[in-house]
Amino acid sequence: METTEMDQIRSRLEDHGYRLTPQRMRIVEAVLAEEDKHLSADDIYTILRENHPEIGIATVYRTLEILRELGIVNQLTFEEGVSRYEYSAREHHHHLVCLKCGKVIEFSNDELERLEQKLARKYDFQIVGHHLKLYGYCSLCQ
Amino acid sequence: METTEMDQIRSRLEDHGYRLTPQRMRIVEAVLAEEDKHLSADDIYTILRENHPEIGIATVYRTLEILRELGIVNQLTFEEGVSRYEYSAREHHHHLVCLKCGKVIEFSNDELERLEQKLARKYDFQIVGHHLKLYGYCSLCQ
DNA sequence: TTCCTTATTGATAACGATTCTCAATTTCAT
DNA sequence: ATGAAATTGAGAATCGTTATCAATAAGGAA
Ligand SMILES: [Mn+2]
Ligand SMILES: [Mn+2]
Ligand SMILES: [Zn+2]
Ligand SMILES: [Zn+2]
Numbered sequence: 001m002e003t004t005e006m007d008q009i010r011s012r013l014e015d016h017g018y019r020l021t022p023q024r025m026r027i028v029e030a031v032l033a034e035e036d037k038h039l040s041a042d043d044i045y046t047i048l049r050e051n052h053p054e055i056g057i058a059t060v061y062r063t064l065e066i067l068r069e070l071g072i073v074n075q076l077t078f079e080e081g082v083s084r085y086e087y088s089a090r091e092h093h094h095h096l097v098c099l100k101c102g103k104v105i106e107f108s109n110d111e112l113e114r115l116e117q118k119l120a121r122k123y124d125f126q127i128v129g130h131h132l133k134l135y136g137y138c139s140l141c142q
Numbered sequence: 143m144e145t146t147e148m149d150q151i152r153s154r155l156e157d158h159g160y161r162l163t164p165q166r167m168r169i170v171e172a173v174l175a176e177e178d179k180h181l182s183a184d185d186i187y188t189i190l191r192e193n194h195p196e197i198g199i200a201t202v203y204r205t206l207e208i209l210r211e212l213g214i215v216n217q218l219t220f221e222e223g224v225s226r227y228e229y230s231a232r233e234h235h236h237h238l239v240c241l242k243c244g245k246v247i248e249f250s251n252d253e254l255e256r257l258e259q260k261l262a263r264k265y266d267f268q269i270v271g272h273h274l275k276l277y278g279y280c281s282l283c284q
Numbered sequence: 285t286t287c288c289t290t291a292t293t294g295a296t297a298a299c300g301a302t303t304c305t306c307a308a309t310t311t312c313a314t
Numbered sequence: 315a316t317g318a319a320a321t322t323g324a325g326a327a328t329c330g331t332t333a334t335c336a337a338t339a340a341g342g343a344a
Contacts, residue, residue: 019311021321041302056323061302077221081331082301096267105265115251116276123247125238127278134258136269161340163292183331198294203331223302224330 005032005089012070023055027063031073031087038076038084038104076131078104094132100141147174147231154212165197169205173215173229180218180226180246218273220246236274242283 009028010020020028030044039047041064045057064085067073073085078097094112096105112130120127136142151170152162160166172186181189183206187199206227209215215227220239236254238247254272262269278284 017320019320021310023322054323058303058324059322062321065303075221077219079217079219096261096265096269098267099270105267107261107265109257111253111257112274115253119238119249119276120278123238123249124281125240125247125276125278126284127238127276128241129278130274130276132254132272132274134261134267134269134272136262136267136271139266142268159291161291163339165293196294200295200332201293204292207332 009072012072013066016070018066023052023059024063024066026052026055027060028067028072031067031085035087035090036106038078038086040082040084042082044085078102078133094134096134096136098138098141099135100137103138103141105138151214154214155208158212160208165194165201166205166208168194168197169202170209170214173209173227177229177232178248180220180228182224182226184224186227220244220275236276238276238278240280240283241277242279245280245283247280 006020006025006028013020013024018024026048027044030047031039034047037043041057041060044064045055045060048055048060064073064075064083068075068085071088074088075083075085076095077083078095080102091108093106093108096107097103109132112132116127116130119125148162148167148170155162155166162170168190169186172189173181176189179185183199183202186206187197187202190197190202206215206217206225210217210227213230216230217225217227218237219225220237222244233250235248235250238249239245251274254274258269258272261267
């Protein structure tokens with residue numbers, strides 16, 4: 001039998017004493033369904049509302065916090081005062097953000113891994129991650 | 143006569159129809175005095191409180207917003223849900239942040255300017271800035 | 285100076301995102 | 315089925331930030 005992403009996430013949760021409740025499953029589904037988007041808690045709440053109006057916003061926040069703790073999602077912010085989340089089992093990447101319309105383009109860059117190691121040595125830091133954000137105006141907004 | 147930083151900032155403000163009021167001057171002074179720190183609005187408010195208890199927190203926020211608009215300070219966030227500010231007339235740099243104690247180390251990297259241009263061409267973006275943040279644990283916290 | 289227009293201020297209310305509280309419900313191992 | 319522990323939804327609370335507004339300050343013209 002194959003192991004689906006949801007199975008892996010279930011194990012991950014249970015290994016840490018958490019249960020994969022129906023509500024949590026719906027939230028994970030929403031994140032997986034919009035893999036390349038960067039959904040906020042409220043975005044997810046709004047999406048779920050359609051078919052599952054009984055789920056509360058507090059549960060969405062609580063679940064995202066657990067998913068983040070377990071490294072299942074990355075929490076990021078594009079300086080709008082809202083946290084956004086993306087499924088973490090994707091190629092590591094960075095973001096190019098339009099300051100006018102908020103459009104986000106993803107890109108990769110290998111060189112930063114080397115820089116990370118160099119700085120770890122230099123400053124005696126144990127580095128666990130990095131994120132490069134570029135700001136500007138997209139073709140439509142400039 | 144020499145042109146001080148404050149003079150330059152005054153011109154900058156007046157060119158845009160803003161006045162350099164005593165309150166604004168106190169706030170700019172605080173930012174300049176702690177050049178390499180990353181002060182929040184509340185940090186500044188607390189500092190000013192000692193000698194200028196009449197300044198309101200709203201004025202601090204308003205002033206920082208103007209300084210940001212004019213490019214006199216950079217607004218940044220280390221994902222604690224608070225905006226922090228630094229005097230922008232410094233060498234362009236990036237940040238290494240300790241996830242435990244919040245310690246911030248600054249570092250520079252020239253290569254990113256080239257990357258910026260490459261991406262600008264590739265995605266037809268007019269890039270106005272970028273910021274690299276590395277996360278980890280400092281020597282004391284790891 | 286005096287007058288007038290406009291900018292700025294401090295206090296405080298309002299806001300929006302997030303977290304907390306708590307009683308009710310669900311889950312899971314027994 | 316039973317009971318302990320986890321989870322839930324609703325709503326209150328929190329916290330950083332922004333908006334409102336009447337009072338004050340600033341700067342230019344007379
Ligand atoms: Mn992304
Ligand atoms: Mn800095
Ligand atoms: Zn755009
Ligand atoms: Zn530390």
